[in-house]
Amino acid sequence: MGDTTQLGSAMAVVMFVWAAFRQFFPDKYQRDVRKYVNKVVSCIYPYVEITFHEYEVDSWFERSKAFISIERYLSTNLANRAKRLKASVVKDCESVVLSMDDNEEVFDEFNGFRIWWTSSKKIPQQRALYLYRRNNEDEHRFYRLTCRREHHDVITNVYLKHVLDEGKAIAVRTRQRKLYTNNKSENGRGNKRTWSHIVFEHPSTFDTLAMDPKKKKDILNDLMTFSKSKDYYKKVGKSWKRGYLLYGPPGTGKSSMIAAMANLLEYDIYDLELTSVKDNTDLRKLLIGTSSKSIIVIEDIDCSLDLTGQRKPKKKKEKAEQEDKDPVEKKVEEEDEKKKKKASEVTLSGLLNFIDGLWSACGNERLIVFTTNYVEKLDPALIRRGRMDKHIEMSYCCFETFKVLAKNYLDLESHELFETIGRMLAEIKVTPADVAESLMSKSDEENAEICLNNLIKCLEDAKEETRLKAVEDARIKTEEEAVEKKEKDGENVQESDAKIANDDKVQVNDAKEKSVRGA
Numbered sequence: 001m002g003d004t005t006q007l008g009s010a011m012a013v014v015m016f017v018w019a020a021f022r023q024f025f026p027d028k029y030q031r032d033v034r035k036y037v038n039k040v041v042s043c044i045y046p047y048v049e050i051t052f053h054e055y056e057v058d059s060w061f062e063r064s065k066a067f068i069s070i071e072r073y074l075s076t077n078l079a080n081r082a083k084r085l086k087a088s089v090v091k092d093c094e095s096v097v098l099s100m101d102d103n104e105e106v107f108d109e110f111n112g113f114r115i116w117w118t119s120s121k122k123i124p125q126q127r128a129l130y131l132y133r134r135n136n137e138d139e140h141r142f143y144r145l146t147c148r149r150e151h152h153d154v155i156t157n158v159y160l161k162h163v164l165d166e167g168k169a170i171a172v173r174t175r176q177r178k179l180y181t182n183n184k185s186e187n188g189r190g191n192k193r194t195w196s197h198i199v200f201e202h203p204s205t206f207d208t209l210a211m212d213p214k215k216k217k218d219i220l221n222d223l224m225t226f227s228k229s230k231d232y233y234k235k236v237g238k239s240w241k242r243g244y245l246l247y248g249p250p251g252t253g254k255s256s257m258i259a260a261m262a263n264l265l266e267y268d269i270y271d272l273e274l275t276s277v278k279d280n281t282d283l284r285k286l287l288i289g290t291s292s293k294s295i296i297v298i299e300d301i302d303c304s305l306d307l308t309g310q311r312k313p314k315k316k317k318e319k320a321e322q323e324d325k326d327p328v329e330k331k332v333e334e335e336d337e338k339k340k341k342k343a344s345e346v347t348l349s350g351l352l353n354f355i356d357g358l359w360s361a362c363g364n365e366r367l368i369v370f371t372t373n374y375v376e377k378l379d380p381a382l383i384r385r386g387r388m389d390k391h392i393e394m395s396y397c398c399f400e401t402f403k404v405l406a407k408n409y410l411d412l413e414s415h416e417l418f419e420t421i422g423r424m425l426a427e428i429k430v431t432p433a434d435v436a437e438s439l440m441s442k443s444d445e446e447n448a449e450i451c452l453n454n455l456i457k458c459l460e461d462a463k464e465e466t467r468l469k470a471v472e473d474a475r476i477k478t479e480e481e482a483v484e485k486k487e488k489d490g491e492n493v494q495e496s497d498a499k500i501a502n503d504d505k506v507q508v509n510d511a512k513e514k515s516v517r518g519a
C-alpha cells in the first residue's frame, strides 16, 4: 500500500498549510476554506482511516472488545501476509501462534474490496526517556483500518461486523482457560494491567475429588443449574452470579474443589490476593477487569485482612488477653497490624460491595468462592446467604472419601483391609491429603497392599499422636488450674491480711479517741 504512504505525506503538507492559514484569517473565511480543503483532501486522498485503540478513552482498565476481536481475526487470517511476525507459544509448547508485529501492514479482501490493516503503538513521551523499563503497561497500542472512501459504508456496516463476529468465533474455538492473579496496586502510576495470567491446567475434577457422594452430587447439580440459568436470573432480577463458601481444616480439598469447578464449567479463575489491593477503588477496578464465565477466588479469607475487627468491637476476653500480654510481644503484634493496614486499606464494606454491590453486576455467569480454615472467625455479613449462597464443609476423611481415593490412587474398589481402615477412619481424624499421601506409591515395588498398610500405619500414628496430645492438654489444664487456685488463695490471704490490718487500725484509733476523751 505504498501509494497511501505517499498520499499520507501529501496530506501532512495540506494540514500544515491549513494550520498556517488558520493563524492569519478570521473564522468566517476559515469555514469556506475548510469546505474546499476537505474537497481537495478527498480528491487527492481517497481513503478513510478508522482506528481501534486497545483501551478506550473512558475505560482505562478494560481492554476494548473490538480491539481483542480484531487482534484474533488478524492473527488467524492475515498474519501470514505480514513480513514481520510476533510468535507466542501456547498449550505448554504444543503450538505457536503468530501475529503481526508492531508497525506491520497487511491487506484483506472482502467482496472484491481491498482493506489495509496496520498495527502500531504510541509510547508516551515520558516513557521514551526510560527505555530500559521493560514493562509495557503505558504503551498505547492500536490497529488502523484503511479503505477507499467509496467503500466506507460496506466496510463499516458489513466488513467490520464480519471481522468482529469471526474474532469472537475464533475465541470460542481456541479458548484456553486462564488462571489470573492480581498485580500489586501501585500509587499514581495509572497501571492498567490489573491482572496477569498463566494457562490454567489443573487436573482436579469432580471424579478425582474425594468427598461424600451425596454432597458431591448436590454441588454438581447446583453448579450445572447455575450455568444454565441465564433467563431465570434475569426473570427474578438478580445478577447472574453465585457465592460459595468452602470451609474446613487444611488439606481437605478446598482448592482442589475450586479447580474441579473451573474444569467442570470451563471457567477461568481469578485468584484475588486481597493484601495486594491498595483500597476499595482498586478492588472495584479488579472486579471490572474480570471476564464472564469465571470464578473469582479469595483463599483464606480470614487471614487476608482484618475484616472481622472492622465491624465487631473486640470481645471482652480478647481485650483482657491483650492487656495481659508481654509488652515486647504486644509491640510486635502492633507493628504487624500496622504493616498490614499500610499494605491494604480494603474494608469489609468494600468487600461486601465487591460481592454484591452495583458494580458486581458488570459481568455475567460468575462464581465467587471464599475459602477458610476458620469459618467462625468471619463476619456474618460477609457470608450471609445472598452473598455466599452455598456453604460447603470440607471435612476429615471418612470411609466414603477413602473409597474414592483408593479408586483414584490404587484402582481398587474393594480389599480385605478396607474393613479395618473403615473402622479406624470412624474414630481417627485424618485429612484426605494425609490419606492421599499414604496411598501414593513411592516406588515400583510398592503395590496396593503395601500402600494400604502404609495408610493403616499412618492412622495408628495419628491415633497415638491424638492420645499424647490429649494427655499433654490434660496436664497443662491441671497446671493452669493449680496456678489459678494458688493465685486465688494468695488473693484471699492478702484480702484477709488487709482486713486484719484495717481492723487493728480501727481499734488503735478507737483507743486513741477514748484516751483523748478521758483526758
Ligand SMILES: Nc1ncnc2c1ncn2[C@@H]1O[C@H](COP(=O)(O)OP(=O)(O)OP(=O)(O)O)[C@@H](O)[C@H]1O
Pocket (backbone or CB within 6 Å): 208, 209, 210, 211, 248, 249, 250, 251, 252, 253, 254, 255, 256, 257, 372, 373, 394, 432, 433, 434, 436
Ligand atoms: N477431598 C479431596 N479429594 C482429593 N484429593 C484431595 C482432597 N483433599 C485433599 N486432597 C489432596 O491433598 C492436596 C491438598 O489439598 P487442597 O490443596 O485442595 O487442600 P485445601 O483444603 O485447599 O488446604 P488449605 O486449607 O491448606 O489450603 C491436594 O493436592 C490433593 O492431592
Ligand SMILES: [Mg+2]
Pocket (backbone or CB within 6 Å): 254, 255, 256, 299, 371
Ligand atoms: Mg487451599
